[in-house]
Amino acid sequence: MEITIRKLIGGEAAPMHLLLEADPEEKAIQKYLHKSIVFLAEHQEQTAGVLVLVKRSSTSLEVMNLAVDEAFRGKGIAKKLLARAIIEGETGGYDFLEIGTGNSSLDQLALYQKCGFRMDGIISNYFLDHYDKPIYENGIPCLDMVRLKMSLT
Template identity: 50%
Template sequence: MIRRLKEIENAPMKLLLLADPSESIVIEYLQRGSCYVLEKNNQVIGEYVLIPTRPETIEIVNVAVDESFHGQGFGKKLILHAIEESKKLGYKTIEIGTGNSGVNQLALYQKCGFRMIGIDRDFFVRHYDEPIFENGIQVIDMVRLSMDI
């Protein structure tokens, strides 16, 4: 079951930090957006965060699944839910970004219908104090993807 996190509930910070290592950045976008959680057997095993960015445009800024549940289709379920939720909220475009080294994420987002629209060069160098590595590659650039909904 996927549901919107209630204001009185604490955000699943451990999961959020899997997708974004900066707690201050996570806290900042949680204040501007809505967090949705995926529960299995009363345990939060996944999440995503939506924030409005421009008129008729919303962005998925964080999506993560507990590592013990990887490879079971929960990431895709979260992305498809985010798309449907964004449609219900009246948005016309949904965007998402990922690091240049996120080969699995890039594949997943494209399987869900997103198309690459650009590269934000040096994004992770500008916004994060410590270097981030994924798949043995330094995360430097943000790959931006979009979908008309």
Template identity: 45%
Template structure:
């Protein structure tokens, strides 16, 4: 497995990974433009992705996904470490990530990787075309976490 900067176009393989973390195809299309993308590959097959956007005051880890068959193997942690290194090299002092209130394993992962809860944006996901249900909980609120670099 290796992690590398992604410079190709939007393929079905990449979109499938991105949709695992964000079911809003339109939002993905919008934030991919101008983003920095890193992918994890295993024998030239995409198994993970991290999308980083540059905001005015910080860098945001906008999308992070690992193929189900490769989860729980440390790939997400490696992608997060890569995103943090990239952010620091680009001059940022902080990296943020947002996830749903129902994304319990993601909340745990980010905290294990040094992120701290910063804010909650209530009803952020309330108007998604289809309700998001994870762990038996309706995803309504966006939890924003940040880490100093």
């Protein structure tokens, strides 16, 4: 399956339906979307996936959102989007790429570590404090944020 990755250009709408699969509250997404670089994965002009990058500091970029359309999952598209984010960080002269996920996001924790991220810390109660509704995945309450980091140097 041919997948191309490109940056969203000014004026184009981001695929909110996909972004909401990774981050359940639109108000949380809107807080970072306006200051981000958005990558789209496309198959024959269909949006298959999205990745959102935000500058966290002068040395670090953060993946704020990553989602692949259900029909396209398991085909390596998230890995391709993460590989593109790594190139963006390297060419931009950043030292680190970071990502945060829920303690209950077991598949995502596997994916990120397969792509080279290492665990770097926990923000206790992050999801309790920042989201209105309780989140459950894999039968586990999502309470804490696991921070992962990759060195780009």
